[in-house]
Amino acid sequence: MATPSTPAPRSAPNPDRRSERARQAILDAALELCGEQLYAGLTMEGIAKRAGVGKQTIYRWWPSKAAILLEAIEERGRSTLDFPDTGNLEADLRTQMTQVAQAFASPLFAAYSKGLIAAAQSDPDIAKAVVDSIIKPRVDLCIERLTKAQAAGELRQDIDLADLVELLYAPLYYRLLLHTRPVTQSQVDTILNLALTGATK
Amino acid sequence: MATPSTPAPRSAPNPDRRSERARQAILDAALELCGEQLYAGLTMEGIAKRAGVGKQTIYRWWPSKAAILLEAIEERGRSTLDFPDTGNLEADLRTQMTQVAQAFASPLFAAYSKGLIAAAQSDPDIAKAVVDSIIKPRVDLCIERLTKAQAAGELRQDIDLADLVELLYAPLYYRLLLHTRPVTQSQVDTILNLALTGATK
Numbered sequence: 001m002a003t004p005s006t007p008a009p010r011s012a013p014n015p016d017r018r019s020e021r022a023r024q025a026i027l028d029a030a031l032e033l034c035g036e037q038l039y040a041g042l043t044m045e046g047i048a049k050r051a052g053v054g055k056q057t058i059y060r061w062w063p064s065k066a067a068i069l070l071e072a073i074e075e076r077g078r079s080t081l082d083f084p085d086t087g088n089l090e091a092d093l094r095t096q097m098t099q100v101a102q103a104f105a106s107p108l109f110a111a112y113s114k115g116l117i118a119a120a121q122s123d124p125d126i127a128k129a130v131v132d133s134i135i136k137p138r139v140d141l142c143i144e145r146l147t148k149a150q151a152a153g154e155l156r157q158d159i160d161l162a163d164l165v166e167l168l169y170a171p172l173y174y175r176l177l178l179h180t181r182p183v184t185q186s187q188v189d190t191i192l193n194l195a196l197t198g199a200t201k
Numbered sequence: 202m203a204t205p206s207t208p209a210p211r212s213a214p215n216p217d218r219r220s221e222r223a224r225q226a227i228l229d230a231a232l233e234l235c236g237e238q239l240y241a242g243l244t245m246e247g248i249a250k251r252a253g254v255g256k257q258t259i260y261r262w263w264p265s266k267a268a269i270l271l272e273a274i275e276e277r278g279r280s281t282l283d284f285p286d287t288g289n290l291e292a293d294l295r296t297q298m299t300q301v302a303q304a305f306a307s308p309l310f311a312a313y314s315k316g317l318i319a320a321a322q323s324d325p326d327i328a329k330a331v332v333d334s335i336i337k338p339r340v341d342l343c344i345e346r347l348t349k350a351q352a353a354g355e356l357r358q359d360i361d362l363a364d365l366v367e368l369l370y371a372p373l374y375y376r377l378l379l380h381t382r383p384v385t386q387s388q389v390d391t392i393l394n395l396a397l398t399g400a401t402k
Contacts, residue, residue, distance in 0.1 A: 039325045040241060064282050114322040117378060121319035122239045127380040135379060155400050163391045166372045166381075174371035177318060177378055178336060179328040190364045198399025199365050201354050 022166050025051040026058060027072040034069060034111035039118060064076045068117045068124050074133055077103055077112075083141040089149040090192055093168065096142070100169065102177045104183040139165050167195050226252040227259060228273040233268060235312035239318060267327050270316045275334055278304055278313075284342040291393055294369065297343070298389045301370065305377045305384040314377050338367050346397040368396050 029050035042065050048055040060146055062068045080099045084092045103109050112134075120127035139162065146161040155164070171191050175183045230251035235243055243266050263269045264356040281300045286294045304310050313335075321328035340363065347362040356365070372392050376384045 040323070058232055118319040118322040120380060121315040121378070122241070124380075131379065131381055135381060139381075159395060159400055160391065163388075164395060166375055167368065167392065167395050167400075170371035170375035171367045173375050173379065177322070178332065178374065179321060179325075180332055180336060180367075187364075190361065191368065194360060194365060194368050194396065194399075196401045198395075198397055198398055199360055199368075200397045 017171055021060065022051070022053050024058060026053060026061075027075060027117070030065065030068040031072050031076065031111045034115045035107050039115045042115070066116065066119055066123070066129070069111050070126075070129055070133055073109070073112050073116065076108060077099075079103065080138060081141065082146075083145050085145060085148065087152075089145070089154045091195060092145060093192060094188060097129060097168065097172070097191070098185060100172055101183050101185060101188050104172055117177060142168075164195070207280070223252070223254050223258060224262065225270060227262075228252060230310045231269040232267065232273050232277065232309055235316045236308050239401060240316045243316070247344075252350070257305060267317065267320055267324070267330070270312050271327075271330055271334055274310070274313050274317065277309060280304065281339060282342065284346050286346060286349065286352075288357045290346070290353075291397060293346060294393060298369065298373070298392070299386060302374055302384050302389050303388060305373055318378060369393075 004147070020094070026047060029047045030042070033046055033050055044058050044065060045055055046112050047065065047068065048058050051058075062071070067103065075079065080103050084095050084100065086092055104112075116126060116130050116134075120130050142165045143161045146155060146164060150157065150159075155161075161176065168191060171187065172183055175181050181187075214336075217230060227248060230248045231243070234247055234251055244264060245259050246256055248266065248269065249259050252259075259269070263272070281297070281304050283297065283300065285296050287293055305313075315344065317327060317331050317335075321331050343366045344362045347365060350356050351362065356362075369392060372388065373384055376382050376388065382388075
């Protein structure tokens with residue numbers, strides 16, 4: 001990136017900026033191709049061709065197609081890292097879970113279920129990378145918000161907050177991965193109603 | 202099967218019984234191999250070899266390896282079709298969900314997540330078959346039991362029972378497919394506590 005003290009002259013191409021453009025093109029290509037074809041058919045060569053870069057460029061930055069998809073989902077899924085704190089837990093969960101539901105419903109995220117999570121079933125390294133890079137950061141943010149709510153008396157004192165996170169988000173994954181019904185906004189409303197109030201009240 | 206009125210003489214091999222033995226050997230072989238290797242490496246030829254039958258025998262009965270696994274999981278997962286009705290909803294859910302948790306924790310069922318559900322992410326026909334043959338029959342039985350509980354006043358009148366089934370079982374699938382924590386009996390207890398009583402009570 002150019003700094004104010006040493007501006008790059010317009011005529012000289014900036015290699016960092018060019019690299020960043022190539023990196024973004026590769027992430028886009030991987031997501032697009034993963035949506036269009038079987039994950040088994042996705043190759044480094046195909047991604048390079050679609051991105052308009054040489055295969056060596058890709059291998060210099062990533063060891064595997066799963067690594068590219070992981071970075072793509074991490075970057076393009078940043079919206080689901082916003083965890084608001086308005087002081088109203090239910091409203092904040094609704095906002096955050098709606099972002100997740102929208103991501104799950106987007107064709108761009110087919111690469112998440114079809115590529116990464118499917119591959120994770122046979123490959124413990126991919127499974128670990130998905131948990132460490134995608135799931136854990138979001139679970140931690142949610143637990144942080146739930147901890148404040150528990151301290152404020154909005155939640156029962158005797159519940160484990162990691163278990164509550166699981167109960168809230170698991171139904172979204174259930175529909176994404178089992179293809180029973182589409183993930184929707186109304187599902188978010190239903191989950192919150194049931195999980196917060198309970199089925200027996 | 203031999204009937205009391207026409208017992209098959211011991212010396213004459215019964216072709217139905219022989220077929221049934223071959224069928225069971227093929228289902229076992231498919232489950233074993235799926236646990237041992239990548240799903241992509243599972244072949245009809247490998248299953249035939251392990252089962253000690255000819256490849257043609259397999260193709261005569263099943264069109265694909267997914268079809269074999271589907272039948273194997275359906276048959277070997279029969280225990281999860283028992284839905285007790287003792288008059289106490291929470292106890293009955295605990296019994297049934299414990300059966301599911303035990304199945305998910307069994308290496309035999311690796312074929313369910315690693316084979317069928319992973320393949321379903323790229324193949325809508327497999328996804329539909331999993332829902333129709335495995336998920337829907339169990340959801341229907343659970344809804345039947347929940348309907349009685351709702352009529353008996355054990356559940357809120359204003360909730361959708363299909364949504365409640367999702368909330369109860371989704372966390373088991375979440376751990377099975379995302380590999381965050383092992384599926385355990387204590388998870389069943391936690392789910393029931395949270396989902397029935399609610400997190401805010």
